Amino acid sequence: MARQHGFTLVELIIVVVLLGVIGISTFNFLGFGTRIYTDAVARDIQVSNGRFILQRMTREIAGALPASVRVSGDYRCIEYVPIIAGSLYTRLPRSNYTGPLRGITPADYSFAANQRVAVYTITESQVYGSTQRVKRLDSVNFDTPEPGYSEFNLNPADGDRYQRESPARRYYVLGLPVSWCLTAGQQLVRFSNYGWLTNQPDLNSLPGSGVEHRMATNIANDVNIAAQRPFAIADSDVRRTTVELVMLLGSDRTDEILTMHHGVTIVNLP
Template sequence: MTIRAGSGGFTLIELVTVIVILAVVGLGMVNFTRLGTRVFVDVTQRDQLLSDSRFLVERLNREIRTALPNSLRVTGNSNGHCLEFMPIRWSTYYFTLPVAPDTGTEAEVAYVTALDTLVPPPYTLQVGDQAIVYPLVASDVYETSDKSVAIDSVSAPVGGKVTLTFADTASFPQGSPSQRLFVINQPVSYCALADGSVRRFSGYGVNAVQPQLQAVDGGVLMAENLVNQLSAAAGSSSDDPFRVVPATLTRSALALVRLRFGRDAEVITFNNEVHLPNAP
């Protein structure tokens, strides 16, 4: 058998051609893998952004709906905007109430649980609890007002009723047209800050002038990546996160919430109109 010279190998041109083909295929596979990874990362970030923002909006909506009537107020500047409200610890109807010019030390209120011997009471007295009747403006809630009175004790339920005893002789300036009585304690604030975070503050006390809270004051981080353009005066811009529309004779008060969250080029906007169902 005759073997011709050079028939057992590859030429330089063949080797270079194979190397070029492998490089092109490898580059295509790398780009494909990179694209798939980027899509996965983008979807994961978008899902995380949507999940975090939905949690905040749902939590905020639920808390606002249980706020004391006429207790919502907004303050802020370019460093942050805060929505403050007074949560209701317990709401009920009263049967007797000391109203001026009469004075007294107690009020008889409804106990809404029928089988009071079988279930825990809906309200347990805490330090700092106040009974408030017919708050019409925020100053009735946050400033020194005779519309709120400190509660000293709560009686055991008798016949579907309990008696609230006040620390001092009390006299509410006027009663509620629907005989409503609310128990309150400490306010809550949600603040959208210039660093892109939204924080929830509580336990900072009742203040006549709404405080401008910041991250240095603590608070619980509720969300990040907020991209709202905060105006120098809260409520003066359509992009401000919080606005409050007072109640009228035909509707309850409204809390207008506009929150925009963004990451890279992705922006999610939530526009909410929260109605306060309670009436004083």
């Protein structure tokens, strides 16, 4: 009778155990790689969201009217007035002249409702609380009195004269104020088209009759901590205004918090 060869029970058990150890090790290795990939994707999303937010706010705030930037008392909102167009004037309604503002036509400018014209605004109250240096615009006569120049017809209800001349003879055409706010639900929201208000609006009054757009979620700033307040006017003088932006961005996938700081300089050219 031929002798039979095979594995003993002990050998089979050892093989099964070794295969189990190898399988678990391989699974853990693959799982670790997957976690690394997932974390990298989440971190990339955080960075992309942060860059988008900061670039959008930087572009808008840098083009705001000098002296129009203001931060709410609870540090949750920042408001500013965007400049639509700007150029030099040749004649300003002041003293004995009460006609239209005459100036060089800004490049790519078109008239629209709710625009205002500002001349030499250097304080917040002059921007929001007075019509002496910011006046509503009724209509524009283009290429008048000659090509390349325009006449800006102001709303008579705001008075027929500006309070002061601009040292550089500059005028700015303004759009409606814009606000960015951090909600209690850690969302960053942009409000627009809510109109002009003497006192800065907050989350209790916004958006009013305006428009609300959610720009980001998972914003982890704690406004009770000074270093985490999202908006701050770091410096302001007659030459420039510097706004500091701080964003702490969370993620749905990880517990990591990405902190991004950025300073925006508004050059004051009144």
